[in-house]
Amino acid sequence: MIRTLNNCPAPAKLNLFLHVTGRRPDGYHLLQTVFQLIDHGDLLHFEVREDGEIRRTTDVVGVPEDSDLIVRAAQLLKSATGSTLGANIAIEKLLPMGGGLGGGSSDAATTLIVLNHLWQTGQSRAQLMKLGLQLGADVPFFIFGRNAFAEGVGEELQAVAAPDCWYLVIEPGVSVPTASIFASPELTRDSKPVRISDFPEASIGFGKNDLQVVATKLFPPIAEALEWLKPYGEARMTGSGACVFCAFQQEHEADLALEQVLKIGPANWTAWKARSIERHPLSHLLKS
Numbered sequence: 001m002i003r004t005l006n007n008c009p010a011p012a013k014l015n016l017f018l019h020v021t022g023r024r025p026d027g028y029h030l031l032q033t034v035f036q037l038i039d040h041g042d043l044l045h046f047e048v049r050e051d052g053e054i055r056r057t058t059d060v061v062g063v064p065e066d067s068d069l070i071v072r073a074a075q076l077l078k079s080a081t082g083s084t085l086g087a088n089i090a091i092e093k094l095l096p097m098g099g100g101l102g103g104g105s106s107d108a109a110t111t112l113i114v115l116n117h118l119w120q121t122g123q124s125r126a127q128l129m130k131l132g133l134q135l136g137a138d139v140p141f142f143i144f145g146r147n148a149f150a151e152g153v154g155e156e157l158q159a160v161a162a163p164d165c166w167y168l169v170i171e172p173g174v175s176v177p178t179a180s181i182f183a184s185p186e187l188t189r190d191s192k193p194v195r196i197s198d199f200p201e202a203s204i205g206f207g208k209n210d211l212q213v214v215a216t217k218l219f220p221p222i223a224e225a226l227e228w229l230k231p232y233g234e235a236r237m238t239g240s241g242a243c244v245f246c247a248f249q250q251e252h253e254a255d256l257a258l259e260q261v262l263k264i265g266p267a268n269w270t271a272w273k274a275r276s277i278e279r280h281p282l283s284h285l286l287k288s
């Protein structure tokens, strides 16, 4: 049996557009979005324990071990499958929290995929997606593992061909609590539903992010970062913020823009470029 798997990626996602089309009786919002995987994210390391204990071996500032989505994902898989094994899990956290990049959800998805493999618990992709939804709305997408058009609260997924390009992402130095954006009385919740066929492969500027109006009002640095990116093309916020992004056809165009942000942008911003990817890098560990 394999006992360790190191350097397991938990990639970030961008929401290329995000429409709020309604609200469920339980208060959760109905969305339509396109999720795009990118080659920038957290890195996790796993080691099987025979004693059944699940331990996070690195500190994550602001996230106690018991409430970490990594630990909760491992416990969920263990109780769903009755595995007697445990794990030590280390994380190199590169994605900001409250960034709209799906960091916590991606960490949870990577944990479910890798431990299902190491513990030999035999769960199918569909079974893991169902488990993942209990942890967060974006988890099923990362397990699905392909760029996707999503509906419902984000769990009804259909693969889409998304553009192959480079993204410049700005973290504008603020952390956005997702619930506060969805709870705003100013949020419009009646975008007209679109069809998957309305989203053309080459189009980056399709639709809009309905959460952006509320997020930019509550967190002005998001508006500033969007303004900064405007000269380079269609700039957008991902998820409920705070990160914003802009797409580039060529890597050197993204490099030039990145250089400018790093040189003369506000000192508390972080910025980086990433390439679109078609598949989750751990997709091969799962049966379809």
Ligand SMILES: C[C@](O)(CO)[C@H](O)COP(=O)(O)OP(=O)(O)OC[C@H]1O[C@@H](n2ccc(N)nc2=O)[C@H](O)[C@@H]1O
Pocket: 015, 018, 027, 028, 029, 030, 031, 033, 100, 102, 105, 135, 136, 137, 138, 139, 152, 153, 154, 178, 179, 182, 239, 240
């Ligand atoms: C906005 C997105 O990032 C789009 O990808 C996600 O839908 C957010 O997913 P997430 O961060 O995993 O959010 P969750 O932890 O599931 O939800 C946080 C809170 O946001 C609100 N929420 C979230 C998702 C949704 N479709 N409707 C909501 O109203 C709920 O109050 C919920 O308690």
Ligand SMILES: Nc1ncnc2c1ncn2[C@@H]1O[C@H](COP(=O)(O)OP(=O)(O)OP(=O)(O)O)[C@@H](O)[C@H]1O
Pocket: 062, 063, 067, 068, 069, 070, 096, 097, 098, 099, 100, 101, 102, 103, 104, 105, 107, 138, 176, 178, 239, 240, 241, 242
């Ligand atoms: N491993 C983890 N990584 C990040 N956040 C975690 C983790 N475990 C629990 N959390 C909690 O989840 C919250 C949301 O973090 P996350 O990074 O998923 O936000 P996000 O990037 O805004 O995601 P989304 O796009 O899904 O809204 C954090 O503020 C933190 O309290």
